Amino acid sequence: MNSAICDLLDIEFPLIAFSHCRDVVVEVSKAGGFGVLGAARYNASTLEKELSWIDEHIDGKPYGVDLIAPTSMAGTEPIQPTKKIKKQVPQEYFDFASGILERHDIDSTDVYVTDFDSNSFLTQDGAASIIDVAFGHPIKLIANALGVPPPYMIDLGKEKGVLTAALIGTREHAIKQVEAGVNIVVASGTEAGGHCGDVSTLVLIPEVCSVLKDSGVPVLAAGGIVTGGQMAACMAMGAAGVWTGSVWLTCAESDTPPVLKEKMLQASSRETVRSRSRTGKHSRQLRSPWTDAWESNAAPKPLAMPLQSQVTENPLAKVTKLAEIGHEGARQLSTSWVGQGVGLMSSTQSAKAIVYEFMQDYLVASERLRASLTE
The missing domain is CATH 3.20.20.70 (Aldolase class I)
Known part of the structure; x- marks a missing residue:
């Protein structure tokens, strides 16, 4: 060509x-x-x-x-070591993310035991x-x-x-x-x-x-x-x-988890959101109750990169694992980065x-x- x-x-x-x-x-x-x-x-x-x-x-x-x-x-x-980066994150951010999980019947007590290495x-x-x-x-x-x-x-x-x-x-x-x-x-x-x-x-x-x-x-x-x-x-x-x-x-x-594949194949082009809530920089994601919570007036303002990832990545990793074994609350919360073209993606090839x-x-x-x- x-x-x-x-x-x-x-x-x-x-x-x-x-x-x-x-x-x-x-x-x-x-x-x-x-x-x-x-x-x-x-x-x-x-x-x-x-x-x-x-x-x-x-x-x-x-x-x-x-x-x-x-x-x-x-x-x-x-x-800086990951632990030092994590200490810069106010506790209210961890509490807010944990609250989202708890409202969807997900135990959050172990979410931040392991640090996310950015x-x-x-x-x-x-x-x-x-x-x-x-x-x-x-x-x-x-x-x-x-x-x-x-x-x-x-x-x-x-x-x-x-x-x-x-x-x-x-x-x-x-x-x-x-x-x-x-x-x-x-x-x-x-x-x-x-x-x-x-x-x-x-x-x-x-x-x-x-x-x-x-x-x-x-x-x-x-x-x-x-x-x-x-x-x-x-x-x-x-x-x-x-x-x-x-x-x-x-x-x-693709190694995209099956639950997320299914949600993407069913999504319309309007079911994504551009937000700083995942990494601290604007990124487009599949909309879910997780993203809705971070876009609400009750949510704290997203932190700069890489601080925000210390708040979000561990909870979302747990959500993904639980969704794959049939946890309904986790299935609802599950999200991933995807563009608005998702509305044109209707079958697996x-x-x-x-x-x-x-x-x-x-x-x-x-x-x-x-x-x-x-x-």
Whole structure:
């Protein structure tokens, strides 16, 4: 396919699939797209195992890694032990989260016995160790999900011939990324799952493509994109391809818990919420009584990253485990990051089938546009 992204990444079709599941990464790359492993939940040793597995199963096809190395965080300079970070959280936050669980018949007494370790990727040293692991494998792309990539990442990319990408949500951020030296800009609209801005994909893509038109840096469109028709629309606005995430959460290979898969497949596009309550930065999640509680007037104001995660991650981990063994209160509370495109995700398919469906939908949409120009 004639696309700058296809040329840069040596792929057949400019469909980028972000997933925390290694199986999805492999299957998408083997089908002609480009799989990107989300490394935010891995420490260095775990990431090493995941990437080694991918290397063994991907048949030499190209793939990438996405991590989080935010440029501004509270309570992490210099690096602090998790217990010290946790002590900065007022008790009312733990009490509020525990109260949500108790109201849904979930015992909260053991929720905070174990500390949530955010140091694996939210510190300079932690991010550097993960970056080193990633560059020890034949990756074609490394992306930073929050802010400008650290110079260490960009410099290593240049040295090893690995492309650097970064996700942005505004035109101004796109300019900063290009000035920092990134090779690909991922313009992510507010419809996206996970961390996102407040500008819609339909507005953001042409805005970013316009401001970067003379830079030589290609733009990937992201945010609510789950069909080939949407992909064609974004490329008609100037994008060189698309970066997708939510659509892979319900595919057959995904490790998304069954209860959450079911909730996503039944959800409408209105059943997500953009909130700071999960990590301290705005992120889009599947709406549930858990998110409703944090959006209520009774909720304390979300703390900065990484403090808020100390409050939310342990309770949500327990919710997920209990939901999978049939606890009704936990099933109701269960939530996950997902974009507004969830309303178009109505069935479970293999990752390969989704790639091929994207291709077919793209062709149909392209023919529709072409037909509109003929008499």
